[in-house]
Amino acid sequence: MKEKVQKFGRALSSMVMPNISIFIAWGLITALFIPKGWLPNPTLNEIVAPMQRFLLPLLIAYSGGKMIYEHRGGIIGACFAIGIIAGTETPMFIGAMIAGPLGGYLMKKVDTLLDGHIPSGFEMLVNNFSAGILGAILACVGCLLIEPACVAITSALSYGVNWLVEHSLLPLTSILVEPAKILFLNNALNHGIFTPLGMEQVQETGKSIFFMIEANPGPGLGLLLAYFFFGKGEVKESSLSAMIIEFFGGIHEIYFPFVLMNPITLVGVILGGMSGVFINTLFHSGLVSAASPGSIIAILGMCAKDSYLGILLSILVAAAVSFAVNAILLKVFAKEGNLQEAQAKVNASKQASKGLAPAASSFVPADLKIVFACDAGMGSSAMGAANLTKKLKAAGIDITVPHSALNEVPLDTQIIVTQNSLVERAKARCPQAKIYPIQNFMASSEYDQIVHDLCGA
Known part of the structure; x- marks a missing residue:
């Protein structure tokens, strides 16, 4: 069940994440030029609605189709989506998430059926017309059948959201959100669920609280502060650099290992998240678009004109509550052996790497x-790739490590470095590749081991 939920979540986030820069572009235009924006401009305000109604859903649908069947699946997914979009004034993000993968899947099936049955010399003709006919059919189906169903789903979701808001129950979402983040479902939650809901709310009110439910860096910051003041050794040292990355870099994955080290701290993180949501509900504050990554810089950039006080207070209160609760939990419930064991593992790896210091090696091919x-x-892999590249160059290995979404890793990759929870997916993607699991993105010893193995090969 957990695996199916993660797979579904990954599919949702994979459609939104590649297009997040355009969401930010739309958010900036909205924040600046709408009638309640910083620089109201009736002409430039005309850009807002077409981007929200057409551009963003079509990009999502294209990404969903491409995820299933490359470019050919992407264009059919987008054609399917335009039929859904054309039938309503409501931004059809849910419809786009349905149309994209389904259109790509159907295009793939059609090509499979035609494979081996096309007369020589007619390949281009058949390929173009098969895609064109399927696209036309799906656009009509989308307009007549899928659009009414999506409108009903959207209305039901809106009713549910309004009910939670009216009964002051929205903070309870943190009970599900914070544990799900620790299971690395943060992108799926933020971009697969909260972003579409937020975009619907923006159309009505010009801002949305949903963009801050997962993105708020306060709960993680409070946890890391608790570790900084009450942790010891390597854990204490790592928490300081992790705070900077969490708050300014917006990479929430950096604090997940700290929760897993003492799972009881999840209580403090949940209460911190609930506090942040409560403050935003109290002040009616929100963002105009998704803040990705969840950095204070991105959040302030996407903040609605009238929401700065509420947003800043929500981060501050979330951090304070998380810190206070986790400080008590670490003092009372944290097993000292856990911290010592973590330090011992790090120190042992560090000593081993010192005893076999890597040096420039001619055995490492330049095309590795x-x-x-x-x-x-994006977030965690970009940071990890930069750290590993620095380690390799310091050892005399002139290789730049790229970062990638797991489902887009080149099939001829020889070494994949990834999170512990993604090892099985990495093996399925590239069975021949050597996999290095990483638990703590800031733990230099984990990167040192990779460098040592390469130099000792």
Whole structure:
């Protein structure tokens, strides 16, 4: 069940994440030029609605179709989506998430049926017309059948959201959100669920609280502060650099290992998240678009004009509650052996790497393909790839490690570095590749082991 939920979540986030920069572009235009924006401009305000109604859903649908069947699946997914979009004034993000993968899948099936049955010389004709006919059919089906169903789903979701808001129950979402984040479903939650809901709310009110439910860096910051003041050794040292990355870099994955080290701290993180949501509900504050990554810089950039006080307070209160609760939990419930064991493992690995210090090696081929992969191919993998590249160059190995979404890792990759929870997916993607699991993105010893293995090969 857990695996199916993760797979579904990955599919949702994989459609939104590649297009997040365009969501930010739309958010900036909205924040600046709508009637309640910083620089109201009736002409430039005309850009807002077409981007929200057409551009963003079509990009999502294209990404969903491409995920299933490359470019050919992408264009059919987008054609399917335009039929859904054309039938309503409501931005059809849910419809686009249905149309994209389904259109790509159907195009793939059609090509499979035609494979081996096309007369020589007629390949281009058949390929173009098969895609054109399927696209036309799906656009009509989308307009007549899928669009009414999506409108009903959207209305039901809106009713449910309004009910939670009216009964002051929205903070309870943190009970599900925070544990799901620790299971690396953060991108799936933020971009697969909260972003579409937020975009619907923006159309009505010009801002949305949903963009801050997962993105708020306060709960993680509070946890890391608790570890900084009450942790010891390597854990204490790692927490300081992790705080900077969490708050300014917006990479939430950096604090997940700290929760897993003492799972009781999840209580503090949940209460911190609930506090942040409560403050935003109290102040009616929100963002105009998705803040990705969840950095204070991105959040302030996407903040609605009238929401700065509420947003800043929600981060501060979330951090304070998380810190206070986790400080008590670490003092009372944290097993000292856990911290000592973590330190021992780090120190042992460090000593081993010192005893076999890597040096420039002619055994490492210049064309060696190493990829640092994560679920979305952006936040944690970008940071990990930069750290590993620095380690390799310091050892005299002139290789730049790229970062990638796991489902886009080149099939001829020889070494994949990824999170512990993604090892099986990495093996399925590239069975021949050597997999290095990473638990702590800041633990230099884990990167040192990779460098040592390469130099000792």
